[in-house]
Structure formats: structure tokens, C-alpha cells
Amino acid sequence: MTDQSMNIYRESLRLLRPFWPITLAATIVGAIGGIATAWLLAEINRDLHSGQALTWQSILRFLTLCLLSTLGSAFAGIGNSILGQRLIGALRKDISARILAAPLAELEQQRSYRLMAVLTSDVDTVSAATFALSGYGVSLAIVIASFVYLLHLSALIFALAAVVTGLGVVINILARRAWQRDYEHVRTATDDLQKQFRALTEGAKELRLSRARRSRVHDLLLSGAADRITKLKTRAMGLFWIADTASSGLFFVAVGILLLAQNSLHLEPAVISGAVLVLLYARGPVGQIANGLPTMSQAQVSLRRIATLSADFADQDREIHRRLPSLAFDHDITLRGVRYDFTSDGATGFVLGPIDLTIHRGETMFLIGGNGSGKTTLIKLLLGLYRPTAGSILVDGTPLPAGAEDAYRQLFSAVFSDYFLFDDLTVADKASVAQANDWLDRLEISHKVTIRDGQFSTTDLSTGQRKRLALIHAYLEDRPIMMFDEWAADQDPTFRRIFYTEILAELKAQGKTLIVISHDDRYFHLADRVLKLDSGLIVDETTIVPAPATAPEMR
Ligand SMILES: Nc1ncnc2c1ncn2[C@@H]1O[C@H](COP(=O)(O)OP(=O)(O)OP(=O)(O)O)[C@@H](O)[C@H]1O
Numbered sequence: 001m002t003d004q005s006m007n008i009y010r011e012s013l014r015l016l017r018p019f020w021p022i023t024l025a026a027t028i029v030g031a032i033g034g035i036a037t038a039w040l041l042a043e044i045n046r047d048l049h050s051g052q053a054l055t056w057q058s059i060l061r062f063l064t065l066c067l068l069s070t071l072g073s074a075f076a077g078i079g080n081s082i083l084g085q086r087l088i089g090a091l092r093k094d095i096s097a098r099i100l101a102a103p104l105a106e107l108e109q110q111r112s113y114r115l116m117a118v119l120t121s122d123v124d125t126v127s128a129a130t131f132a133l134s135g136y137g138v139s140l141a142i143v144i145a146s147f148v149y150l151l152h153l154s155a156l157i158f159a160l161a162a163v164v165t166g167l168g169v170v171i172n173i174l175a176r177r178a179w180q181r182d183y184e185h186v187r188t189a190t191d192d193l194q195k196q197f198r199a200l201t202e203g204a205k206e207l208r209l210s211r212a213r214r215s216r217v218h219d220l221l222l223s224g225a226a227d228r229i230t231k232l233k234t235r236a237m238g239l240f241w242i243a244d245t246a247s248s249g250l251f252f253v254a255v256g257i258l259l260l261a262q263n264s265l266h267l268e269p270a271v272i273s274g275a276v277l278v279l280l281y282a283r284g285p286v287g288q289i290a291n292g293l294p295t296m297s298q299a300q301v302s303l304r305r306i307a308t309l310s311a312d313f314a315d316q317d318r319e320i321h322r323r324l325p326s327l328a329f330d331h332d333i334t335l336r337g338v339r340y341d342f343t344s345d346g347a348t349g350f351v352l353g354p355i356d357l358t359i360h361r362g363e364t365m366f367l368i369g370g371n372g373s374g375k376t377t378l379i380k381l382l383l384g385l386y387r388p389t390a391g392s393i394l395v396d397g398t399p400l401p402a403g404a405e406d407a408y409r410q411l412f413s414a415v416f417s418d419y420f421l422f423d424d425l426t427v428a429d430k431a432s433v434a435q436a437n438d439w440l441d442r443l444e445i446s447h448k449v450t451i452r453d454g455q456f457s458t459t460d461l462s463t464g465q466r467k468r469l470a471l472i473h474a475y476l477e478d479r480p481i482m483m484f485d486e487w488a489a490d491q492d493p494t495f496r497r498i499f500y501t502e503i504l505a506e507l508k509a510q511g512k513t514l515i516v517i518s519h520d521d522r523y524f525h526l527a528d529r530v531l532k533l534d535s536g537l538i539v540d541e542t543t544i545v546p547a548p549a550t551a552p553e554m555r
Helices: 002-051 058-103 106-111 112-153 155-202 205-208 212-264 269-312 377-384 405-409 430-442 464-477 493-509 521-526
Strands: 332-341 351-360 362-371 389-395 412-415 481-485 513-519 529-534 536-542
Touching: 002 058, 002 112, 002 269, 058 112, 058 269, 112 155, 112 269, 155 205, 155 212, 155 269, 205 212, 332 377, 351 377, 351 389, 351 513, 351 536, 362 377, 362 521, 377 481, 377 513, 412 464, 430 464, 464 481, 464 493, 464 536, 493 513, 493 521
Parallel strands: 362 513, 362 529, 412 481, 481 513
Antiparallel strands: 332 351, 332 389, 529 536
């Protein structure tokens, strides 16, 4: 076993471990029900051939076995339903927590549609298999107990039933293998489908504008993936029905052989009828086990996908949930020889740095440079979202201790150019709501948006207006350092001016350290320092000397 498959195996066990007790309990109860069913058949056969009137003991035994049989399968079913629901909840929470704790760079490498497919489709598939577990437990117990009864009736009949079942098992194993191979392709096609579903909503505008793109997405990519899944699943289902029919048909063959050979075998009628009864009854549970195999195969593939994702994010900084005390930042933050390398799998990628940079508390720094010069990458490093490939970050001259990344990140609030707009306030106390209302007024959107139950009443706004809401979130967080990535780019000229000359000035007056990515050279003079990046390096640094205040004119 390779290291990776060991990891996946270990991860699968870890994910399923909390559910062993309930699985075991449901299986034991189901097995009791199954054994009671087989016993019941034996009792019925005995009573039919006893030639005597039923005794109270027989009636009592019959009723007890009926009760055990029905209650056993009912309780096993309930147990497994609870297990299935808990499993869905636990897997979703566990994987989400790992995704939350994962470093941004690793998350960026995973495609979001793949994560969505694991969180929805794979989790559902695994839990569907657990719902079916009770059925398997009961069926398996019936089959085993039936075989014990057959052995008790006659070794020869037992051997005949064993051969028939063995053949059925082989047929089903072959079908299962074929399905398992196909299901890997089904899962890949499911990822493709998720990707195209995303395009349907996120690319709605582009798809309406371009007939060629629309037909490529719908007729080729989406339909292609959907058809591939249909074809593979239809083939697999066909295979399974053939396997199922063949294996259950074998039971009829066994019953036929018994009926034909009953005289030459010199077996009592009670033995023959008991065997026929059991063989015909066991056909159902055997079929149920065989029919459940595709679900089990799918669950195995899906569990492997869940475990792979979970293992990928296993060794991450879990301090996101540890709530370490916040870091103090009194004087400066320094990037010392910091580098970041996008190179992966030997392919050369963009390299930022080495960067040596000190940001002083209370200063306003503008970051400028052409597209792809590395501004956002530098910001992600500075904000602790990327771990430097080389070099270190110092807060007030002290290197950031290991495990303090999340505490460090709490020093910043930011509006990224690809920001996500949350529609609720993190803290919705009276003071925060009052502040938010104040800002809605100042940002001239109070006529559109109000705060209701700690939420913005709407986020269906223009691009520039939505960005104003993102700014309110950043303001309410009240962190010492604020970063704006081309915030003003989507604002009209008046608001752009208000942002640079009033909002930034006010935040600076409050003592905030401001980092502003900007292309608005009309306002560069408002910074304390302007840094220019090119090809991942700081190529220019200009300290802005404030113009001396002009003396009032003498009359
Ligand atoms: N996730 C990523 N994986 C690989 N390379 C990346 C990734 N993100 C950015 N890059 C590369 O890093 C370079 C710098 O990107 P970055 O986003 O930092 O530039 P920028 O100066 O912010 O550009 P813009 O002004 O267009 O936003 C780009 O040339 C890009 O190829």
C-alpha cells in the first residue's frame, strides 16, 4: 500500500470511527431479526409436517419469532437512518472545518466545483449506503441462518445451496468490479457537470450574449457529461440486473434439482419442503444483497474522494478554531527577504520578491504597478494569507511565532478586488448597527439598504454600491490595518474623490494604517509613501512630502 492510500485508508477510518457503536448496534439488532426469520421458517415447516394440533408453546414461539423478526428489521432500519443522517451532518461539518482551516494557497489549487461535488454528491452517496446497511445486516443474517438450517436438514442440500450461492457471488463480484471501474468515470463526469452548472449561473450574461459559447456549454460540455453519466449508469444497472436475475434464477435451478431428485435422494418430504421453503425465501435477501452492491461500490469511491480531500487538508493550521489572543501591533510590520513562488510540479510560475518592506503604524501606503506585477500576491503575503516561500514577517521587530498566523491576520480588514459580500453583520449590537446606518448614509445608499435583524435588507445593488457595503464591513471590524484593493475603481468620479480625500483621511485620523492598491495617479499625493511593483519586485519607492500649509494672504 502506498503512503497516499494508507493516508486515505486512515482518513476513512477516522471519519467513520464515531459511528461504529450505532452501526454495530443496528447490525446486531438486524442480525437478530434475520436469525428469527430463518428460525420462523424452520418452525413453520416443522409445524406443517408434525401432523398434530398446535400447542400453546408452538403458538408462543411463532409469535415471539414474528415479533423478533419484524422488530429486528424495524429497529435496524431506524438505527441506520439515524446513522445516515448523523453521518451526513458530521461529514459536512468536518470537511467544511478543514476547508476553513486550510491555507488559502492550497484552497486556490482545489477547484471550487470539485469541493462542491464532494460536499454534496459524495457525502450523500456515502450516507445512502449507510441507510441500506440495515437491509444488508438483516439479509445477511437470514442467509447465514438459512444455511445453518439447510445444513441441519441435509449436508447434500447444504452443498447444493452453497454451490448455487457461490456461483451467484462470483457473478455479482464480476458485475461489481465492472461497476467500480465505471463509477470512477461517473465521478469525474459529475465534477465536469458541477463545473458546467456553475457556468450556467455565474456565466449567465456571457452565455446569453454568445450563441457559440451557449451551445458549447449546453450541447457539448454539459450534455456530454450528463450523457456520459447516463450511459455508464445504464450499462451498470443493466449488468446488475443480469447478475441479479442470474443469481436468483440459480435458486430456482436448485429447487428444480431438489424436486426432480427427491426420490433418488431418499430424503423425507419434511426435509425437501423445508429446503424448498428456505431456498425460495432466501432468494429475496440474496437479491437484496446483490442489488445493494452498486450502492456499496459508489459509496466506496465517494468515501475515497471524501477521505482524499480530508487528508489533503489534514495537517493544516487548526489554530483557526483555537482563538489565540490577538497580537499587539504598536510600531511596524516588516517583511524581511520575503519571497513567494507559484512554481508547482516543476513548472515555472510567477515569483514575487525578495521583498524588504517596513510598514509603519498610522501611515498610508499606496501600492501601484501594472497588471500581473504582483500587488495582490504581496498583499496576500502581508496579510498572512500566503505563507512566504522564504523570508520572514516581523511584528514590532519580533518574528511571527509559529501558530500565530490566524492571530496575525486579525490585525487586518480588507476589501479585495474579488471580495465576497456577506449580507449579515458579524456583530449586530446597537452600537455596530448605529455605525453601519451612519455609513449607509455617508455612502449614499441608505435609501436602498437598511439594516434589519443584523442583515443588510438587500445586496441586489450596482457593483459600486455593493463595494460600499463591503467597505462598511471592513470599517465595522475596527482593525488597526485596512487594505483596499482598487476599491475606487468601480465608483463614480464624485465618490472616488470622496473615498481618497475624505474617507481615507478620516480613517487615517482615527490612527488606521492604510494600504491602498490604486491606479488613480490623481490621488497618489495623498499617500505618505507610494511603492511601485514590477515583475514581483519593488522597483520604486516615493515618500510624499506634504505640501506646506500656505500662509493666509495679507491684505
Ligand atoms: N493562484 C495562482 N496560481 C499561479 N499563479 C498565480 C496565481 N495568482 C497569481 N498568479 C500569477 O502571479 C502574477 C501576479 O499576480 P497578482 O494578482 O499578484 O498581480 P496584480 O499586480 O495584483 O495584478 P492586477 O493588477 O491585474 O490585479 C500573475 O502574473 C499571475 O500569473
